[in-house]
Amino acid sequence: MATTPPTRSPELRKDPVTNRWVIFSPARAKRPSDFKSKSPENPNNNSSSCPFCIGNEHQCAPEIFRVPPDPNWKLRVIENLYPALSRKLDHPNGLNDDSSSELSGLGWVVAGFGFHDVVIETPVHSVQLSDLYPSEIGDVLIAYKRRIEQIKQFDTIKYIQVFKNHGASAGASMSHSHSQMLSLPIVPPSVSTRLNSMKEHFNQTGKCSLCQVQSKDLLINETSHFFSIAPYASSFPFEIWIIPRDHSSHFDELDNKKAVDLGGLLKLILKKMALQLNNPPFNFMIHTSPIQVTDSELPYSHWFLQIIPQLTGVGGFELGSGCYINPVFPDDAAKILRELNVP
Amino acid sequence: MATTPPTRSPELRKDPVTNRWVIFSPARAKRPSDFKSKSPENPNNNSSSCPFCIGNEHQCAPEIFRVPPDPNWKLRVIENLYPALSRKLDHPNGLNDDSSSELSGLGWVVAGFGFHDVVIETPVHSVQLSDLYPSEIGDVLIAYKRRIEQIKQFDTIKYIQVFKNHGASAGASMSHSHSQMLSLPIVPPSVSTRLNSMKEHFNQTGKCSLCQVQSKDLLINETSHFFSIAPYASSFPFEIWIIPRDHSSHFDELDNKKAVDLGGLLKLILKKMALQLNNPPFNFMIHTSPIQVTDSELPYSHWFLQIIPQLTGVGGFELGSGCYINPVFPDDAAKILRELNVP
Ligand SMILES: Nc1ncnc2c1ncn2[C@@H]1O[C@H](COP(=O)(O)OP(=O)(O)O[C@H]2O[C@H](CO)[C@@H](O)[C@H](O)[C@H]2O)[C@@H](O)[C@H]1O
Ligand SMILES: Nc1ncnc2c1ncn2[C@@H]1O[C@H](COP(=O)(O)OP(=O)(O)O[C@H]2O[C@H](CO)[C@@H](O)[C@H](O)[C@H]2O)[C@@H](O)[C@H]1O
Numbered sequence: 001m002a003t004t005p006p007t008r009s010p011e012l013r014k015d016p017v018t019n020r021w022v023i024f025s026p027a028r029a030k031r032p033s034d035f036k037s038k039s040p041e042n043p044n045n046n047s048s049s050c051p052f053c054i055g056n057e058h059q060c061a062p063e064i065f066r067v068p069p070d071p072n073w074k075l076r077v078i079e080n081l082y083p084a085l086s087r088k089l090d091h092p093n094g095l096n097d098d099s100s101s102e103l104s105g106l107g108w109v110v111a112g113f114g115f116h117d118v119v120i121e122t123p124v125h126s127v128q129l130s131d132l133y134p135s136e137i138g139d140v141l142i143a144y145k146r147r148i149e150q151i152k153q154f155d156t157i158k159y160i161q162v163f164k165n166h167g168a169s170a171g172a173s174m175s176h177s178h179s180q181m182l183s184l185p186i187v188p189p190s191v192s193t194r195l196n197s198m199k200e201h202f203n204q205t206g207k208c209s210l211c212q213v214q215s216k217d218l219l220i221n222e223t224s225h226f227f228s229i230a231p232y233a234s235s236f237p238f239e240i241w242i243i244p245r246d247h248s249s250h251f252d253e254l255d256n257k258k259a260v261d262l263g264g265l266l267k268l269i270l271k272k273m274a275l276q277l278n279n280p281p282f283n284f285m286i287h288t289s290p291i292q293v294t295d296s297e298l299p300y301s302h303w304f305l306q307i308i309p310q311l312t313g314v315g316g317f318e319l320g321s322g323c324y325i326n327p328v329f330p331d332d333a334a335k336i337l338r339e340l341n342v343p
Numbered sequence: 344m345a346t347t348p349p350t351r352s353p354e355l356r357k358d359p360v361t362n363r364w365v366i367f368s369p370a371r372a373k374r375p376s377d378f379k380s381k382s383p384e385n386p387n388n389n390s391s392s393c394p395f396c397i398g399n400e401h402q403c404a405p406e407i408f409r410v411p412p413d414p415n416w417k418l419r420v421i422e423n424l425y426p427a428l429s430r431k432l433d434h435p436n437g438l439n440d441d442s443s444s445e446l447s448g449l450g451w452v453v454a455g456f457g458f459h460d461v462v463i464e465t466p467v468h469s470v471q472l473s474d475l476y477p478s479e480i481g482d483v484l485i486a487y488k489r490r491i492e493q494i495k496q497f498d499t500i501k502y503i504q505v506f507k508n509h510g511a512s513a514g515a516s517m518s519h520s521h522s523q524m525l526s527l528p529i530v531p532p533s534v535s536t537r538l539n540s541m542k543e544h545f546n547q548t549g550k551c552s553l554c555q556v557q558s559k560d561l562l563i564n565e566t567s568h569f570f571s572i573a574p575y576a577s578s579f580p581f582e583i584w585i586i587p588r589d590h591s592s593h594f595d596e597l598d599n600k601k602a603v604d605l606g607g608l609l610k611l612i613l614k615k616m617a618l619q620l621n622n623p624p625f626n627f628m629i630h631t632s633p634i635q636v637t638d639s640e641l642p643y644s645h646w647f648l649q650i651i652p653q654l655t656g657v658g659g660f661e662l663g664s665g666c667y668i669n670p671v672f673p674d675d676a677a678k679i680l681r682e683l684n685v686p
Contacts, residue, residue, distance in 0.1 A: 084660075084668045107575045163659025171658025182660055190665030232450045285663030308662060315514025316506025317427075317525055319651060320628030322533030325427045 051081075052176035054123035064117060064147065067139060075140055076120040077147050077181075084182060085114030115151055115183040119143055122177050129164070129177050130270035137263030140179070141254060144286070147181055148252045152291055157183045159191055159290050162251070167281025170310045179284075187290045194287065195301065202300035210302035211247050217331040220338050221268055225261045228269055230330035230337070237328035238277060238337070240269055240307040249301035251288040266305070271342045273309055280309040394424075395519035397466035407460060407490065410482060418483055419463045420490050420524075427525060428457030458494055458526040462486055465520050472507070472520050473613035480606030483522070484597060487629070490524055491595045495634055500526045502534055502633050505594070510624025513653045522627075530633045537630065538644065545643035553645035554590050560674040563681050564611055568604045571612055573673035573680070580671035581620060581680070583612055583650040592644035594631040609648070614685045616652055623652040 051059035054073070061079035068074065079087070121129055121140050129137065144162050151157055164179035165172035201209040218229040220240065228242045242265060244258070254262070273280065288303040318324050394402035397416065404422035411417065422430070464472055464483050472480065487505050494500055507522035508515035544552040561572040563583065571585045585608060587601070597605070616623065631646040661667050 159664075161660055161664045163663050165658040169656070171656045180660070182664075184664075184666070186666075188664035188666040190663070193665070283659035283662055285659050287663065306663070313512070313514045315508040316626035316628050317504055317523070319626055320506050320533070320630065320649070321502075321504045321525075321527075321531035322536070323527070323529075323531040 050125055050174075050176050052118075052120045052174060052178060053125050061118075064150075065143075067143060073123060074136065075122065075143055077143055078118050078120065080116040080118050080180065083114075083116035085112050085116050085184070087113070087115050110185055113156060113185050115157070115181070117147060117181045117183075119147075119179045119181065120176065121179065125176050127177060129166075130267050130274065132263075132267070134264035134267055135260050137266055138256070138259035138261075141259045141262060142256060144179075144181065145252045145254055145259075151181075151183045152252075154183075155292075156185055157291060158187045159184045160288070161188070162286040162288075164282075164284045166283070167310070170281035170283045172281070191287075191290060195289070195297065198300040198302070199297070208247055208300050208302050210243055210304060213243065218334045220272075220334050221265060223261050223265045225258045226265050228265060230334040232330060234326055234328075234330045234333070235324040236308045237311050237326055238273065238309050238333045239326075239330075240273070240337070242266065242269065242305040242307070244303065247299075247302055249289045249293060249298050249303065251286050251303045253303075262305075268342065269307065269337075272337050272340050273307070275342060276336060276340055277309050277311065280311055282307060282309045284308070393468055393517075393519050395461075395463045395517060395521060396468050404461075407493075408486075410486060416466060417479065418465065418486055420486055421461050421463065423459040423461050423523065426457075426459035428455045428459050428527070430456070430458050453528055456499060456528050458500070458524070460490060460524045460526075462490075462522045462524065463519065464522065468519050470520060472509075473610050473617065475606075475610070477607035477610055478603050480609055481599070481602035481604075484602045484605060485599060487522075487524065488595045488597055488602075494524075494526045495595075497526075498635075499528055500634060501530045502527045503631070504531070505629040505631075507625075507627045509626070510653070513624035513626045515624070534630075534633060538632070538640065541643040541645070542640070551590055551643050551645050553586055553647060556586065561677045563615075563677050564608060566604050566608045568601045569608050571608060573677040575673060577669055577671075577673045577676070578667040579651045580654050580669055581616065581652050581676045582669075582673075583616070583680070585609065585612065585648040585650070587646065590642075590645055592632045592636065592641050592646065594629050594646045596646075605648075611685065612650065612680075615680050615683050616650070618685060619679060619683055620652050620654065623654055625650060625652045627651070 048056075050056060057063065057076075061081040064077040064079065066073040066076045119140065122132065122136075129140070132140075148160050148162075151160060160181060160183045162179065162181050166177075198209050201207070205212075213229065213232075214227065215229070215232075218232060220228040220230065222228070222245075225245055226242055227245060228240055231239060231241050242262065248254075270282075273282065284305060284307045286303065286305050289297070289301040293301060312327070314324070391399075393399060400406070400419075404424040407420040407422065409416040409419045462483065465475065465479075472483070475483075491503055491505075494503060503524060503526045505522065505524050509520075541552050544550070548555070556572065556575075557570065558572070558575075561575060563571040563573065565571070565588075568588055569585055570588060571583055574582060574584050585605065587605075591597075613625075616625065627648060627650045629646065629648050632640070632644040636644060655670070657667070
């Protein structure tokens with residue numbers, strides 16, 4: 001009879017920010033698989049057929065802006081050709097809060113008004129985000145900010161989700177380096193849950209949970225304005241958060257100087273992840289605050305950037321319970337990444 | 344310049360049960376992919392090396408029970424050899440509610456006590472759940488019930504998540520037909536959210552939201568005791584719920600007669616899904632109530648079985664916002680499945 005080798009005991013942890021329970025279970029890392037082949041990723045390397053490559057702008061949905069504003073652009077923000085939400089719908093009336101959504105016999109419904117944009121991060125097909133200079137990554141971040149400032153003008157937009165998919169197993173359908181911005185007429189559930197949870201912490205301790213989070217064991221790297229950690233209740237192995245040192249509720253408070261600083265840290269972390277985890281597919285998400293917040297919400301609202309390398313899939317347990325199983329304790333992940341030297 | 348072809352306008356919907364917002368966006372179905380190859384699934388077809396096959400019982404973790412109780416078994420419930428939670432930890436003290444979990448400097452923590460079991464649904468490697476007779480599927484469902492009744496004796500267990508992973512892209516690491524039961528010392532977040540949401544509906548309308556859900560447009564098939572629908576705010580294309588007709592809070596209220604009836608409907612739905620969607624990987628999850636519920640919670644607590652074919656992956660948007668993008672409206676999915684003839 002086979003037996004389980006002894007390992008660190010499993011733990012359940014609840015994150016004070018996401019309010020989510022996670023099971024840490026190192027023993028799970030050793031389980032076998034009898035599906036032999038892993039999905040080989042054969043991305044399109046043919047830049048003549050890639051609409052995001054320089055010279056193929058006519059194959060794309062309309063441009064919103066480019067940087068610099070001339071034919072030799074370094075990045076472009078364009079409309080998504082297959083948008084999840086439509087910018088052409090009439091602005092819904094009276095949609096000043098979620099409660100004004102319509103109740104059909106079966107549930108709540110809101111017209112699908114919104115903006116779905118693509119940020120092309122480089123003109124060159126073979127260049128990845130982590131190949132760019134810190135200042136160039138800073139330019140991408142400032143492009144997000146500039147687009148957020150445009151969209152904030154629409155008071156029907158409640159929240160803007162900025163995210164990046166890299167690699168097929170992270171959901172990407174396009175291999176040319178890009179990210180996306182989806183501007184929503186609702187505040188999504190994970191944002192409300194997060195803010196409620198941060199509020200609770202604030203009410204109990206008088207402090208912002210992300211201002212307090214610094215822990216030597218969880219720290220990976222830090223710069224003048226940012227620090228990166230493996231969060232205490234990481235849902236995924238090697239999940240990483242990059243957090244501004246100074247309390248800041250909204251991503252678009254980022255200035256040019258901080259953008260370059262963040263660009264440098266993001267580059268370092270992506271390089272470390274690629275080196276340690278064999279160039280994994282990954283997602284990153286910017287967790288910011290809803291566009292409209294009250295003064296009383298500001299003291300506990302603190303934006304951050306979350307990076308998730310896609311190493312394990314999820315299954316029925318996670319889908320059913322909303323609870324994740326993570327085989328790697330975050331202090332172990334942090335130690336490995338902290339001590340790694342990037343050549 | 345390419346343009347988007349006209350399609351049904353997108354909509355955002357919030358499900359009254361899960362309380363989750365979903366974007367319905369038919370236009371998304373048409374987007375291209377430049378990752379050419381899809382993950383080929385090469386499962387282990389060699390039953391001599393599969394621990395779940397009859398004759399290889401010695402390769403497994405200890406058995407809990409088998410049906411029938413002789414060498415010629417038809418199903419077995421065994422311990423998971425790589426459990427996410429440990430049944431060997433001391434029962435945590437004073438864990439009578441979640442609030443008694445310990446607050447470390449960084450978040451909440453609970454010892455990882457729990458049971459993680461595997462249900463081997465058939466002795467034969469090549470047989471799938473949908474190949475079994477309705478009464479045999481009924482036996483699998485009754486095995487879940489019997490195991491739940493054993494685990495209910497531990498008052499430190501708060502919730503039991505029953506789930507099935509079928510196919511590598513649905514997370515399965517073993518190809519031999521099986522399901523899993525994970526018994527948790529907490530009530531997971533999606534369960535609390537669901538119950539809070541059903542309570543709100545009950546307080547507003549005086550009715551259980553799942554007793555009310557019947558809608559001709561969403562119906563797929565029905566039997567004496569169950570009906571199946573594509574839910575109003577499906578998070579995934581072709582997501583299906585099977586719901587008991589009579590109000591019932593806990594899955595383990597299922598009796599033998601209803602188990603055979605449910606077995607027949609589950610078989611039909613899985614056959615239809617395989618036929619229509621080209622034998623997709625899928626997950627199913629049983630959504631039941633926490634073990635300990637108060638009398639006042641019973642009127643709005645109604646268990647159901649959720650089936651999710653894995654047709655699209657998720658990406659950074661879903662991970663970030665907790666909000667899903669679904670390219671197929673549920674009434675379209677229901678119509679297709681309802682009208683499909685299974686030979
Ligand atoms: N010529 C063109 N002009 C403009 N835009 C073009 C275009 N050709 C393609 N596009 C758009 O470019 C985007 C590329 O995005 P990604 O590769 O990050 O993943 P995608 O959004 O397809 O889906 C992943 O991310 C989403 C959101 O997380 C998940 O719902 C999904 O399951 C996952 O696969 C697509 O949204 C596509 O619509
Ligand atoms: N000899 C043996 N005796 C007893 N048990 C044995 C065994 N050999 C293997 N097992 C167990 O059998 C189970 C088979 O389960 P599945 O194939 O449904 O997926 P798995 O749990 O691996 O992970 C999927 O489901 C989980 C839960 O949803 C996700 O966390 C994960 O990412 C996803 O891949 C495994 O849990 C494994 O530990």
